[in-house]
Amino acid sequence: MATRAAPQQFDPETYTGSNPKVYIVRGMERFRKAKVQESISDFDRALQLSPALGPYLWQRGLSLYYADRFAEGAAQFRLDVSVNPNDTEEAIWAFACEARTLGFQEARKRLLKVGQDTRPYMRTAYSLFQGSTSEQDLAMVGQTDDRSHFYANLYLGLYAECREEVDLARHYIGLAVGSKYCATGDYMCSLARVHQKVRGW
Missing domain, CATH: 1.25.40 (Serine Threonine Protein Phosphatase 5, Tetratricopeptide repeat)
Structure with missing residues (x-):
């Protein structure tokens, strides 16, 4: 009688499949470990697999801030607020990104209005x-x-x-x-x- 092969254990660290949720979860875990660049790679891969996720990847914006990619971070947060106009935190993080590129006073002028x-x-x-x-x-x-x-x-x-x-x-x-x-x-x-x-x- 042929023996069945043991089922392979799922390892998110080596995952290369096409489920964007896996990349988001892994990106968040990598960010928690201060692996900022690696987290961005995961969030970008999730976005590549499912572009519709774009306005909801606030985690990506946070990683971009800590990678000093402020213009991209601001764009991410502004996109997020465009679909969730009551998101106070993302408006503040857009401000933080823009303060680093445009200056504090200009960022204040551009602060997104939220509910x-x-x-x-x-x-x-x-x-x-x-x-x-x-x-x-x-x-x-x-x-x-x-x-x-x-x-x-x-x-x-x-x-x-x-x-x-x-x-x-x-x-x-x-x-x-x-x-x-x-x-x-x-x-x-x-x-x-x-x-x-x-x-x-």
Whole structure:
């Protein structure tokens, strides 16, 4: 009697097939490990296989930011907001990309208009980048709970980076990484750690 061959185990690290979802998941895992360039390759492959995914690959935009490919990152985030006009975070990340290429004031002029976010810390973060509230206001909102504390400090750090205030950015990102919420599996918690690693902090 012929013996059946043992089924091959699926290994996402060596995957070369045509399922875009596998590349997105692998790209996210690679980004979490600060393998930024590799993550972009995976997101680009997913996009090549399924161009319709373009407006939904916000993860690609984040990777592009940390690869210093700011113009491409801004284009990705602007495309994302075009199909989700209530996405506060992607509007802010488009701002961050454009601040690095066009300057802080020009980025503020170009800040995408979005609907009102249901999360108080994101509403306040957006207002900060817009110029209608202060860093102190966002820090105060961050005292509400662990999640708010993390996000307030993450976006205070990004805001400081946009203003080229390196020491302040390092301080706030450090607070975000050290927050209790950063022990969760939130992708943005991984991003805060990647931020530190890429910047050499």
